[in-house]
Amino acid sequence: MTRVGVITFPGTLDDGDAARAVRRSGAEAVALWHADHDLQGVEAVVVPGGFSYGDYLRAGAIASMAPIMRSVVDAARGGMPVLGICNGFQILCEAGLLPGALLRNAGLHFVCRDQRLRVETVATPWTSGFAAGDEIVVPVKNIDGRYHADAATLEQLEAENRVVFRYVGGNPNGSLNDIAGISSADGRVVGLMPHPEHAIDALTGPSTDGLGLFISLLGAVAAA
């Protein structure tokens, strides 16, 4: 069975739902602790949402220096798939695995709503089961979700087809180019602000669209 790690930092909130999404997709969820170095032989890692270390300094800044993240950075540079959701996306940016940064929402409000997204590229292990142009609905819930990168970086992301998810039907936070999620140059590392792990069951989410990311991963790992 494919083993997928889910990291818990002090202040992580969504590790439970992320592990549940991993299990629902048919993989084994492996709990990883921030203070450990050992990735326990997992084949992919999810960095879940929350407020790691209370968002002190900057969202994700202190978590990016945690021992487990040093191991994740090394593994990601070797091609291991990594998914950062919300605070996890902020952590991956702070760790240098993804370009840019997440700033305070343009409206200064914590935004919590169901959000429509367009899947812009299927050239990542986390979106390989979708078709480019598919639209999905998953919750978004954050106050530091405004994606920013300098003009040259934005141009490069667009030219290299590395905008993975884009907001549709209204940009909730003023993110440049309506960007909701991006990938690394090799496509293996993906970060997004909205929460696919909260949309895997009609009982508790607005859709089951989010499960597609985790099922995509299983297919990508099996094909590798």
Added chain:
Amino acid sequence: MPKPEILDVQGQAVHGALNRLGISGISDVRQGKHFELEVDDAIDDETLHKVAGELLANPVIEDWVVTRA
């Protein structure tokens, strides 16, 4: 401090509140952070800039200055 090209929405909110105080003549507000470090004499400016660039500030969105009191 946020780089000049960064839209500083918190600074704008503070500016709005200043207007409500009835004080005119303040055309813009930018909000940043200030850290005070107690350091040994052996710590040079180069080291302090390394500390600023690798942890205290995010060079993607922030500029910084190092001063000694």
